[in-house]
Amino acid sequence: MISYLKGIVAGIQTVGGGRFILTLEVNGLGYDLQIPHRLSQQLPDSGAVVQIFTHVQIRDEVPFLYGFGSPAERDLFRHLLSVSGIGVALAIALLDTLELPDLVQAIIATNVQMLIQTPGVGKKTAERLCLELKAKLIEWRKSAGFFVATGGPAPGILKDVQMTLFALGYTPNEVSHALHVVSEDIGLTKDAYVEDWIKQAIAHLSSSEAISHQL
Numbered sequence: 001m002i003s004y005l006k007g008i009v010a011g012i013q014t015v016g017g018g019r020f021i022l023t024l025e026v027n028g029l030g031y032d033l034q035i036p037h038r039l040s041q042q043l044p045d046s047g048a049v050v051q052i053f054t055h056v057q058i059r060d061e062v063p064f065l066y067g068f069g070s071p072a073e074r075d076l077f078r079h080l081l082s083v084s085g086i087g088v089a090l091a092i093a094l095l096d097t098l099e100l101p102d103l104v105q106a107i108i109a110t111n112v113q114m115l116i117q118t119p120g121v122g123k124k125t126a127e128r129l130c131l132e133l134k135a136k137l138i139e140w141r142k143s144a145g146f147f148v149a150t151g152g153p154a155p156g157i158l159k160d161v162q163m164t165l166f167a168l169g170y171t172p173n174e175v176s177h178a179l180h181v182v183s184e185d186i187g188l189t190k191d192a193y194v195e196d197w198i199k200q201a202i203a204h205l206s207s208s209e210a211i212s213h214q215l
Contacts, residue, residue, distance in 0.1 A: 001056065002054045002056055002065070003053065003054065004051055004052060004053045004054055005024055005026050005031055005033075005051070005052050005054055005067075006026065006049065006050070006051045006052075007024045007025050007026035007027070007031070007049065007050070008024070008025040008026075008046075008047060008048070008049055008050075009022070009023075009024065009025075009043060009044060009045070009046050009047065009048050009049075009050055010023040010024065010025045010030055010046060011023045011046055012035075012040050012043065017089070018037075019034055020034065020035050020036070020037055020039075020040040021033070021034055021035070022034075022035045022039075022040070022043065022052065022067055024050070024052060024067075031065060032065065033052060033054065033065040033066060033067035034064070034065070034066050034067070034088075034092070035052075035066070035067040035068070036068070036073075036092050036095045036096045037096045038095065038096050039067070039068065039069050042069060052067040052068065052069070053067070053068045053069070053070060053071050053073070053074040054066065054067055054068075054074070055068070055074055055077060055078060057088070066088070066092075068095075070100075072100060072144045073095060073100055075140070075144065076095070076100060076103070076104070076140075076144075077091050077092070077095060079133055079136060079137065079140065080094060080095075080129070080133075082132070082133075083128060083129055083132045083133060084128065084132070085125060085128060086125070086129070089120070090118075090120050090121060090125070093118050093119055093120055093121070094115075094118050094121065096118075097117060097118040097119070097171075097172055097173075098114070098117075098118070098172050098173065098176075099173055099176070102114070102172065102173070102176045104137055104141055104144075107129055107130050107133050107134060107137055108130075108134055108137055108138055108141070109155070110127075110130040110134065111158070111159075111162075112126040112127055112130070113159050113162050113163060113166075114162060114172055114176075115129060115130075117166060117171070117172045118172075152179045152180065152183050152190070153179065153183075153190060153192070153194075153197050154190040154191050157191075157194045157197065160194045161179070161194055161197045161198055161201070162175055164194075164198050165178070165198065165201060165202070165205075168202070170205060174205060175201070178201040178204045178205050179197070179201060181204050182197065182200040182201055182204060186200055186204075188200055
C-alpha cells in the first residue's frame, strides 16, 4: 500500500470528464494521480516539491492512483467510497463542494440540503450517506481532529436559511462561512428569526464580494 508520495510537481492537466491529473516525479519516475479540483488550485507551480497522500484502486487489474492534500482528506474519501452507490467521481465531487469539516458535519447532522448541493448527489444518495456514515464519522472525527461546530442557526431553521441562500446563488462553502461569521463575530443567537439569519448572512456575503472586487 502506498501511503504517500513526495516528489516534484511535473504538471497538472484536465482530462475527460473534468478530471484533474497531477504528474508527480518521484526519484526519476512520473506518477499520474487524479486529484480534487480544490487541490489542483492549491498546489505550487511546476518544479516545487510536495507530499501527496494516496489511495490506490485496482480496476480490471489496472492500478489507479488518487491524491489528496492531507491524510484526513484521503481517509474521508475512503469512507465515502464505502457507501453503496458512491464511486470515485461522486466522492471527489463531495470533497470539492464542501470543506472537510463542513462535509463531516453535514453527514453527522443529516443535513441533506447541504449535501445535495454537490453535482450528482440527489436526496436519496444524501440520505444514504448519512445513514451509512454517521456513526462511523462520529468516531473518526475524534482522531481526525474535526469537531462539529456549535455555532449557526438552530437545526429547526437551518434548512430554511440554507435553501434561501442557495437559491440566491451562493455556494455551500460561502454559506457555511457566512453563517459561522454571523454566529461567532456578530453574535446572532441560534434561535433568532430565519429572516435575521438570512439578512445578516447576505450582508456579510455582499461585503465580502465588494472587497474581492476591489482587490
